[in-house]
Amino acid sequence: MEFQFNIEAQHADFSTKPTIRLSSEDQADIAVIQQQTLTWSRLAPYLGWDSFIERVRSDAEEVHKIVGPFRLDRIGVRYINRIDVPLNKDGGAPYGEYLAINIDIPESIQSVKNYAWRFEYQVPDSDLLAILQSAIVSPEVPNTGAFILDVDVVASQNIPLRIDEIFIKLEEMRRAKNRFFEMSIRDEARRMFDK
Incomplete structure (x- = not known):
């Protein structure tokens, strides 16, 4: 949810940004997809950089196949x-x-x-x-x-x-x-x- 306030006009705008949150069964691997944001996270127990980046690479390649090149x-x-x-x-x-x-x-x-x-x-x-x-x-x-x-x-x-x-x-x-x-x-x- 995003809030924007204009105090002088005594007006507030509320808008939602579509968010998709995906996680592994144990909730340790998380991917959050928003309109202009992709976030990958790993919670404890940590498996190291190589494991993490391989997961991100695989996901990014899948996104690239679906939406094509992106900046x-x-x-x-x-x-x-x-x-x-x-x-x-x-x-x-x-x-x-x-x-x-x-x-x-x-x-x-x-x-x-x-x-x-x-x-x-x-x-x-x-x-x-x-x-x-x-x-x-x-x-x-x-x-x-x-x-x-x-x-x-x-x-x-x-x-x-x-x-x-x-x-x-x-x-x-x-x-x-x-x-x-x-x-x-x-x-x-x-x-x-x-x-």
């Missing part, structure tokens, strides 16, 4: 990483020990109960935009704190038309996403991901 305005590779950490003695989650990108908080503030940050970075010598975000989220594991590290790499210009070239572009975007992820975490978090 994309935007493509993205996004990973939302959830990091569960033990609470410190004050009952806070010491996110600064896990993330290399932090909000500079004065030493007199020992522990924060909530935070959120976001930045966008135009990758030099590239048409890629990196969007990084982090925030505290509700813990799901007892006696832990949790936060997310959301790494999104987007291309909205110079997008190839041919499907094989799109997947070459997606691989380039995945490598950029991996670089930003590695730059964003500290060894303490890296050890958790290596388990």
Whole structure:
């Protein structure tokens, strides 16, 4: 549902966008189809990039067979990483020990109960935009704190038309996403991901 408000005219328009949501039997693989958007997602348990991209390639080739060649305005590779950490003695989650990108908080503030940050970075010598975000989220594991590290790499210009070239572009975007992820975490978090 889309809402558009005009306060001066005291008028609101409501419209719906047709959305088709398809999912696997276990609800872990999801495809959302809208008028100008195709989104593929994978929830836990994660099977790795090769499995995921093969599914996307197969689906994209089927769409291409049905609708013919199409121009994309935007493509993205996004990973939302959830990091569960033990609470410190004050009952806070010491996110600064896990993330290399932090909000500079004065030493007199020992522990924060909530935070959120976001930045966008135009990758030099590239048409890629990196969007990084982090925030505290509700813990799901007892006696832990949790936060997310959301790494999104987007291309909205110079997008190839041919499907094989799109997947070459997606691989380039995945490598950029991996670089930003590695730059964003500290060894303490890296050890958790290596388990």
